Amino acid sequence: MTFKGGVHPADSKKLSSHCAIKPVPVPKQLSIMLSQHIGAICTPLVNKKDAVTAGQLIANADAFVSAPLHSPVNGIVKDIALCSHPVLGRAQAIIIESSAENQPKQPYPARFDSTFDIAPFSAEQIFNAVRNAGIVGMGGAGFPTSVKIKANPQAPIKDIIINACECEPYITCDYRMMIEWTYQILAGAALIGKTLNCGNIYIGIECNKPDAIEIFEKAIKAAPFAVGMKIAPLHTKYPQGGERQLIKAVLNKNVPTGGVPPMIGVLVSNVATAAAIAEAVAMNSPLTHRAVTVSGHGIKNPGNFYAPIGMAVGELIELAGGLKDNAVKVILGGPMMGFAVADLSTPLTKTSGAVTVFTENDIVKRKETACIRCGRCIAGCPININPTKIAHAVKNNMLDIAQQYYLSACIECGCCTYICPADIELTGYIKTGKILVARQKKLMPK
């Protein structure tokens, strides 16, 4: 089973799939963005010149849909100032200067194994641990996880899917986690199941990772806490890891347009998030580090790193051997949905799973030509809308027509632009259209 549409870009994962996740030396300076995720922006709880310790709460928000921030290192708050944000342009960040005696945080600290026991943790405890650890969806969406795992008696969750697809080309950190931190991910999945009192847990893995499938199968057999979890092997196709596409492929259900998975009783969580949950619950440790892939043909030594949130992209690039001479584009995230950054001081956020560096050869950007109405964008659209009609309407400022063609349903996956032979930035036009519609509805200031 699979979803309709989608594209097959070369996965290019060989560059870094063999590289184990390595801890990085503590950076001298970290910039922790106050806006890391969907939901309320945090307010700093520290002042300039305050001393902070690793794991200390440094910012929080009272809103339900939010997640607190913690310092990844011991150090001193240097400033609270504007700094480059991958999506928002410039935004407030807490800048921490780390002290000399810091030791790099080792990945996989708890050494989870098949004997892990979820019995001691009550649903309440798990929820609080996740909330206090500041965990957000680490696969890219960045929705605060505590909100998702709060049991709602009106709409009980019937199926949980662990998203282990990693369908974006080049990125391999999820894959490395799957083979290195297998039990930690399974423990996280079991803990989510426990808070929601739901035993139907699926692990969706793309078939281009046969070894990960095998390792998970073995681990599920070996670990009593994982009994009953099911592996769902999925087609290798982008965007298999999109929430809607994943649910369609695993459960053959459609999430209503404009709705969210809980409306049909499904929760999707990415492997990195599951691993973070396990760590937060078992060790009470907040989310301050994450696995990041640094890859692409423009980087000298691609690899996977366990880096603190707030580390500058440029520093990670240096750790991976630096840029090659022909590098022209640095993308925070993968090539299909990531954001190109111009400023290498841009810090990592909780949702940055990769830094992809491209050379001139990778980004053959040609000039936009006339649409030849070939229909490829429609065939490739995973949510079955008409990208060319919408883009055309946006271009001509006919927002009502764009909306009639379901502009709002677009998940911005990029398949249409990827496949268009006329090189029309369909996704770009659609994103612009969404902003214009929001402005028209006065949801967004001019």
Next chain:
Amino acid sequence: MAQILTVSPSPHINKHHSTQSIMLDVVIGLVPAAIASFVFFRMKAVVVLASCIISCMVFEVICNCIRKKQNTLGDLSAVVTGIILAFSLPPTIPFWACIIGSGFAIVIGKMVFGGLGANIFNPAMAGRCFLTACFGGMMVSWTVPATLDNNMPKVGASSVAPAAITQATPLGLIKEALKNKSAPQDEKIAAIRGIFKNMLIGSTAGCLGETSTIALLIGGIYLIIRKTIDWIIPVAVLGSAFICAFIACELDPHHYVAPWLHLASGGLLICAFFIATDPVTAPLTKKGMWIFGAGVGALTMLIRLVGEYPEGIMFAVLLMNSVSPLIDRFTKLTPAGGKPNV
């Protein structure tokens, strides 16, 4: 950092194809039929093909100059139009008529609508339609192929002798054979078999590129394998034509030609694989493609069977082209998650 980094919206990679590479694929798909036309019509084929292609390109350049638009010769669509126009003309047509047809195809068929992508009608068919309207007689005079007439000037010959033996198209021949009431049944079948064999290799009278069934099939299958064209339109065209021909043949086998003979006629194949599949003038959605293809197939057969007009393709395609925006409107897509409730 020495490098200047570029920034652009996602996605950051493209599939490595372009309008140009798609058109190039279509040209490659047309090569087998072109070779067949050189074999069977020799120098005449060269003259018609060359004059159509070159004049289409020249008109494209002129139009771009007048419209002060960037040169679009590179997308190769003019070449494709030229080849398809040439393939739908009889080999005896003089070169000046080719130029007139090409001019109409590019200028009126494409450029006045705003160029590639904006035209409503298939330019090659528009050009052919114009020629049919102006020089009706010239458009239905079929020379016999070189395999039957050794006086046909060879490729490279300096003069193109106008004198040529004419013959009816294979479908016409078959119809005649059927109508011949006096001939015994097995003789009729043998005659039809012979004509069918000639149709397969292309040794029959007919338009330049339409005679060889095998050559067209090779090209068409190449395009489908390369995913340059969607398989839906060819299947819909051939399927609906087959059904129509089958019904007619069941009703009156003495009057109507067997359905597989209709399918083997090159005109229908070139239409199914190369003309109806022109993306610009066909609908966008898969459902729309089915409707469009079925319409082309059915209309072609209607014109062939009822109208007794041998070449139904051109009108069928042009008619369906005109409703293609309508089909698009009626086959509007619903998002996978259903209509949003706003």
